[in-house]
Amino acid sequence: MFNQLKKAYLLLANGRMFEGKSIGSKGTTIGEIVFATAMTGYQETLTDPSYYGQIVTQTFPLIGNYGTNSIDVESNNTYLNGYIVRELCELPSNFRCENTLGEFLEKQNVVGIADIDTRCLTRIIREHGVMNGMITTEEIKDIDKALEQINAFTIKDAVKTVSCKEKSYHKVENATKEVVLFDFGYKYNILRKLNNLGCNVTVVPYNTTAEEVKAMNPDGIMLSNGPGDPAENIEVIENLKDIIKLQIPIFGICLGHQLMALANNAKTHKLKYGHRGANQPVIDLKVDRTYVTSQNHGYAVESDSIDSTVGTVSHINANDKTCEGVSYFNTKAFTVQFHPEACGGPLDTSYLFDRFINLMDGKEV
Structure with missing residues (x-):
């Protein structure tokens, strides 16, 4: 009041x-x-x-x-x-x-x-x-x-401040997958979505190493959303370069999308006023369809900076044509700038979680 x-x-x-x-x-x-x-x-x-x-x-x-x-x-x-x-x-x-x-x-x-x-x-x-x-x-x-x-x-130190200090395990009955969720400032609904799709989830701190991930033997890795300037996270970016080499399926959302791009030597830049809201239009270039998405970010991946031998832009913003997604060739990974798990928000892009499950099953996505 x-x-x-x-x-x-x-x-x-x-x-x-x-x-x-x-x-x-x-x-x-x-x-x-x-x-x-x-x-x-x-x-x-x-x-x-x-x-x-x-x-x-x-x-x-x-x-x-x-x-x-x-x-x-x-x-x-x-x-x-x-x-x-x-x-x-x-x-x-x-x-x-x-x-x-x-x-x-x-x-x-x-x-x-x-x-x-x-x-x-x-x-x-x-x-x-x-x-x-x-x-x-x-x-x-x-x-x-x-x-x-x-x-x-x-x-400053945004990811370090909001990330968990210790890992936690979230188990569901009849689980078929084990997923490591990097906490860069993750939203609970990412965890809920994964659990509902039959994934046991281990939430880990932002600075968890490739060796620690490998020891957990996961079926997939989720890179979460989070705050701040993505380029500030030098330690995380360097660590992701080693995680990519593990060839474990990866799905990145928002900051996770940006960090994955930076780990593959792409660039990011700050937007004038960002994209924040539950009504942001995004075009999936593969199917030439526009989806309504929920977004919250002030930085974007520079499309022209993505090495064509490493990955390709998969989604673009319908308003300003900025990069909204990347599919990778050098590893089993895809990332999006928007929030397919959004709650409250549109459910149009929740199919991306199914795509992640298919990727962990070794199917083409």
Whole structure:
């Protein structure tokens, strides 16, 4: 709920100020401001580790109308640095509702702001690119000092921070496959999907070595989503080069897609404002079909940097034609930039998990 109508302020790195109402915790937070275009799935957004260090703006004007619950989470924490909405629903209506969104934000210690012009904010980001910003419930008396703090903020050690510290085993009855899931900031629904398809899953830390993977003797390897600049993960990239040599089937999602490309000497670059939302169109070049996908990323693989003897672009974004997937020739692997496991989100591309099962069975995909 609103903090007793307490004022909150949003200050952008370019000096633009917005005044609104405080939601969630009181205090001050700084992060990289991004926008997400999904109409639903806000609880999944709030608990997605890929938003580490970022302040998320929901472009849909009314958020919180079905409340929150203890089931629809994608991790055991919130990793974003702040939350921005146009209107926060304080009287949700849903039979699964356990708490309001405002109560959830308070419990998770998330500093947020409501009642600002999110359309204006989104247009600023689209025109000028993602930028840092500050949300505070305190009056900003020294703008220059605040701007100095805002501009000094950077997202560092993102994967290292959100990844698990120890491996864990998730077993299901009548399992037919053993899969190693690298936790770069994985969403719970990746694990659920694999378990539902008859896979026992070992979730491992980001820096698990090729030797350790080989000792587990898995049927397949899943490279998860995660936050931050993919090129920052030098240790992981070098490790993946050795993992590729094991010739174990690999499926990569989002950051896993980017890291796999970097391990094969391709390049990545930062997008102006990224792709975030549950309504992103992607073309599967193999079948010439456009799918609606859920996405959350600020970087993309450079299509022209992929060695044609190593792999080929399999999917592209229908809007800006950026790389959305790669199929590899040098190993049994394919990766996608979007989220086929998305929940909440479209289910159009869940067939990719079946493709991974087929790959582990030695079938052509």
